[in-house]
Amino acid sequence: MIELRELKQRDELLEVQQLEQLVWDMAPIPLHQTMTAVKHGGLIIGAYSQQQLVGFSYGFAGYTEGEAYLCSHMLGIHPEFRSQKIGERLKEYQRKVALEKGYHRIIWTYDPLESRNAYLNLTKLRGICSTYIENCYGEMEDGLNKGLPSDRFEIHWYIDTPHISTEPTRNERDAVSLGSISWEEDHPMFYPTGEVMDAPVYTLPIPKDFQSLKQQNPELAYAWRIQTRAVFQELFAKGYCATELVQGQDENRYLFVKQSMLSLGGTPL
Template identity: 45%
Template sequence: MEKLIEIRKISSIEELTAVQTLDQTIWKTEAIPVHQTLTVVQNGGLMIGAFDNGRLVGFSYSFPGLTKGKVYLCSHMLGIHPDYRGQGIGVMLKKAQKNEAKEIGYTLMTWTYDPLESVNAFLNLSKLKGVANTYIENCYGEMNDGLNDGLPTDRLKVQWHIQQQPTIRICTEANQETYKSIANWKINHDGLPVINRSDLTTVKKEHTILVPIPKAFQCLKQTDFQLALDWRLQTREFFQTAFQAKFTAVHVLKTEDPVYYYVLTKQIELPAL
């Protein structure tokens, strides 16, 4: 029988305690204290839960942010129990979070994610229609949570304009032959993707470019850590160079190859903040 997942706001101490337990199960690190999450949801923040027959199996957690007088919702965590991943629950949580945020009066949500995690990239940019033009080096410092061990915790910062979508002038049905890639890649003797050559002059000549990333970064990291580090450092340079040249990441192309491609373009109009 297909699971019927209930998505709703969380505000009670009992359910926030369940969030804390799920937090520890997912990341194997110290969880956010309940007294903090309780205070946040009572003061403009949101905790959205996903429930399977009353059991908490996922959550999204966000709190108010403020920059230069502009208030927005900072989406800090989204976690799904390992047994429930790949079922679209993340999208359900984000959409519920968006609807609740609009009701409160927010026009913008932001969050960060690892740019080399292809599933998150596709969710954030292609499914949710977020955009990103800020790259943060080693955002959280050293983390020992299994996913980030040993690597700089570089992050992209997503802008999700929830009242008015940005105007983007690209073909989202395009493939990797449509636009110029900032780097070439090849398969090594272990069957892993390796960046072969970069062409940073591309950012001066094109209005829309591609940045390749590994399709399965965690598997690559477990197999060849040095190669994973090389992807981290080289794509860091690619994104930073492109963002300095006023490009914005707006889409992710899936392929049958062992890489996906970010689509970055200058042909975008962002809503006024």
């Protein structure tokens, strides 16, 4: 059984540091920083299994253009406890506590070629993205990110709007594909197709397991990064946003629609 709770005490935050080190194989966030953050609008949620910390989410207060929001900076799951929907439960609990604290929006980033994260962030949680950040964190040396530009999608999660309670659109029949995958020597090759005009829905494929591709063929993983970057940026520049990841047998596909079609309560992205 997994227990979720907000973390504020020093010994709890020390546990978070240890799990951070295990998940990313890099130096954890300093304790003085996380302790200060949770005292001033930040939020750390822990997931426990029989008193063992097996997952956490960490966010701090952000502010821009007159609005305070929560920057959800990290979400980590112990390797032995993955694929048990702990990440989804952490985010839902984060939303609950964030609403209690007065937040209306939560923002975070993720690698747009990571299917698992995309499915959680867009399809399950109903976040949206219209911002692409090239090499967001510079060159990273941890085990998950080493060797590629740290490009990121910036997710905006409007936690008190109609959009997050609506079912995914699944309107792929009207969609125009902007890319295809061809398999060569058991590796997925990306081929861009078409251009962004004014279709109601666009789709774009991404690998089902980008981490494996990075390990097996770093050059091909780099090609995926550069080629898809250009398409993502063109879509966002023309007013589209990513709203869903549809999982298929051989590939996963993003869906993009005009932001003006979404029920975001009049809140600008």
